[in-house]
Amino acid sequence: MPETTPRGLTRLAFGGDYNPEQWPESVWEEDVRLMREAGVTMVSVGIFSWALLEPEPGVYDFGWLDRVLDLLHTNGVRVDLGTPTVVPPAWFYRDHPDALPVTADGVRLAFGSRGAICHSNADYRAAAANITTRLAERYAGHPALAMWHVHNEYGVPVSACYCDSCAAHFRRWLASTYGTVEGVNAAWGTAFWGQRYADLGQINPPRTAPTVGNPGQALDYKRFADATMRENFVMERDILHRLSPGVPVTTNFMTALSQCDSVDYWAWGREVDLVTNDHYLITDGRRTHVNLAMAADLTRSVAGGAPWLLLEHSTSGVNWQPRNPAKAPGQMARNSLAHVARGSEGAMFFQWRQSRRGAEKFHSSMVPHGGTDTRVWREVVRLGAWLDSLSTVRDTRTVADVAVLWDWQSWWAQNLQWRPSEDHDPRERADAFYEALYDRHLTVDFAHPEADLSRYPLVVVPALYLMTEAAGRNIAEYVENGGTLVVSYFSGIVDEHDAVHEGAYPGPLRDVLGLTVEEFSPLLRDQSVRITGPDGSELTADVWTEFVVPRGAETVWTYADGPAAGHPAVTRHRLGAGTAWYVSTRLPVQGLDVLLGWAVEDADVSTRADLPRDVEVVRRTGESGTYLFAVNHTASDVKVPLGADGTELLTGERAAGRLPVPAGAVRVVRLDG
Missing domain, CATH: 2.60.40.1180 (Golgi alpha-mannosidase II)
Structure with a gap:
């Protein structure tokens, strides 16, 4: 079995991306002196360094990296060594311009940023394998090496390419997945709009068309693009395992950021030796610490409950949002330790020393532009001491109370075009349900819909438009065996091919919920409805209503007005030893709190009412x-x-x-x- 903890690291990881190539060597000695002062235990090196390591095809310069790694080792700092395959050099694109990705509109993107890669391109794959091999051969035995860091933030900013190389690769993927063109036609329902294919050679990526294309094709292309990136990761990982045995291999995820929803991290979590994550506060006016907790819980869940590592976050403000406020005094440590509480084996940052040039020069760092006579630096030093005092926390596991079902592929399907309402955002529902659970002081595990749910007294399904029959059976078995289930609207609608399940909505959830949905009736913009509870109390909802027909379920809240007036809005169904709740409209967090109060009582879950909010x-x-x-x-x-x-x-x-x-x-x- 591969190692799952950084080699030679005996304390929690503390440090950040170290880019010494941005600075003259005279600065390096100061860097390591300050690292010792701050208590840095590990840094990430070489992630964007391909052009320096291979300045011309087949010409290598490892001397500077030798000196950096030797200097770090002498000063007791472990190294997370990157394979620099996220940014091939300019000469590579000069020689292989077809390795640049093409958009669905047919525009080939240019070199000059990062991540401009067609992951199907054979020349890119060969060059990536070569530089990875060279690095592994040179540094596998280096005493500073703690782990390998492949690529960087797969899927950001480009996950899918639509070029001819990708078209050919997509056809091979379809042949492997479906066997024949008849299998593809059946899965995609190509009888609609006369889209039937006579052979696989007629199929292209879902490029821009006069109107909405085939949703089954679009969904499969997202799967293909994700699988193609993962193929390249596995290629590099296997090279590193072969040439550098005993050293864990990872790549940095971005689990809870909507900017990276093109990656199925359930699949990726099975391929890395250690799950690592990057998290940045989205300062849009919401309670940023709730999203932080969500990201940490989700990352831990992708790791199967095992310890994971926060590989990047910020000491203060970032630079890529419309408005980038600084963190308040003490917030950096609070953010860092909140990640540790939820399973991280340390707190790493982007980056060590704040850049003077380039696109991220206004992104905060451990050593800011102002140097060591700054609040940020003083807080960095204090955090390093605190993390050192928590070394015994290593290898322990976070204890969760409840589970939330989460599926990236369902999101892909849900977010395709021509759905009943553009105001329904499945991610918003996930955030809202999580926030309501957070406010009840419940620690959340996230779970795949087909995962074992038996250890959780309460399972919440905030938005699961796509649901396989296997997932439906899994959920029904969970309730029959005594679990409490809460399901939100527009769940269980289609199968894995985006085909509507046979029979009435909500497909495989009909029996467990004890109801059918005759029709969706989304609300108009700014329209709301009232729902009335059994004690006469009212809640306000918006965006969505449904015509629900109980078939064994009891009505708990009823629509008081709106298109579904008089129909059930919230139901409860007792099945076997358990209970299943259904919410057919969009309740705000406060309304969800009322509902969850009933559900946690059914589940006999303690919600720590003795704790203040936040x-x-x-x-x-x-x-x-x-x-x-x-x-x-x-x-x-x-x-x-x-x-x-x-x-x-x-x-x-x-x-x-x-x-x-x-x-x-x-x-x-x-x-x-």
Whole structure:
């Protein structure tokens, strides 16, 4: 079995992307001195360095990288060594211009940014394999090497190419997937609009057409593009495993960012030795710490519950959003330790020293433009000391309370054109349900719809438009065996080919929910409806309504007005030893909280009502003990009930009864026993 922890790293990972090639060598000695001062344990090197390592075809210059790695090793800093295949050199595109990707409109993109790659291109694959081989042969035995970092953020900014090479590759993929053109025609339903193919050679990528194309084809092309990127990762990984045995191989994911929804991370999580993630706060006015928690929970889930590693986040503001505010004092540490609470084995940043040139020169770094006489640097040094004090947390696992079903391929299908309402956003529903669970202080695991759900008392399905028959059977078995299920509208509608399930909506969920849906009735923009509960209370909803017909389910809330007035809005169905709830409209987070109050009661889940809003308490447990993380995102001091005595690791003080957590602070208690 491949190693899953960075080689030679005995503490939590702390550091960032180190790009010494941006600076004269006279700066390198200062860099490592400051790394020692900050307590840096690992840095990522060489991710964007192909043009320096191979300045001309077949001409290599490893001398500068030798000196960097030797310097880091001498100073006790481990290295996450990148294969620089995310940005081939300019000479490569001069010699192989067809390796540049082509858009669906037929425009070939140009060199000059990053990630401009046709992943089907044979010349790119050969060149990537060559530079990876050269690096592995040279550095497999280097004492600084902790792990390998393949490529960078697959799928950003380009995941799919529509060139002729991709067309040929797509036909091979279809032949492997379906066997014959008849299989493709059946899966895509090409009898509609006369799209039937006589042979696979007639099929092209879903390029821009006069109107909406075939949704089955578009969905399969997303699968193909994802699989093609993954083929290239596996190619590099296998080279590294062969030439550098015992050193884990990873690539940095971006699990919860909508900018990277072209990647099926359930599939990718099975291919890496260690799951790593990049996370950046999306400062759009929402509570950024909730999305952070969601990203950490999702990444841990992709890792199968095992420890993972935050490989990039920011010390302060980023530079690529419309508005990029700085982090408040203490927020960097709070963000970092919140990731650790939810399973990360450290906190890494982009990047070590803030660039003076290039597209990301205004992106914050560990060493800012202002140098060491800055708040950011002082907070970096303090965070390094805190992470050092948490070394015993390594190899423990975060304890989850409930599960949320999540499927990237369902999102791909849902977000294709011509759906009942463009206002229905499945990601918004996932965020809303997660936020409601977060506000009830429940730690979430995410699960694939066909995964084992038996250990969770409550499973939430916020938006699962695409559902296989196997997933439907899995969910029904979960409820029959005593689980509590909450399903949101427009779930269970199509199969894996985007074909509507036979019979009434919601397909494989009809029996478990005890109902059918006769018709969808999305609302117009700015239109809302009221739903009435059994005690006469009202909730307000928008975007979506349905004509629900109970077939065994009881009506709990009813539409008071709108197109479905008088029809069930929220139902509950008892099946076997469990209970299944259905929500046929879009409730805001406050409304979801009311619903979840009923569901968690059915599931007999404790929701920590003794905790204030925006104070999260998460546990990690393992052979070294149980650790309680209390993260206070509020502007007020709070006290968190412990339940057991212990030692607070950041201050070294004993903790008992109610743990004081200052405003904006984090406390980590190793519980006795």
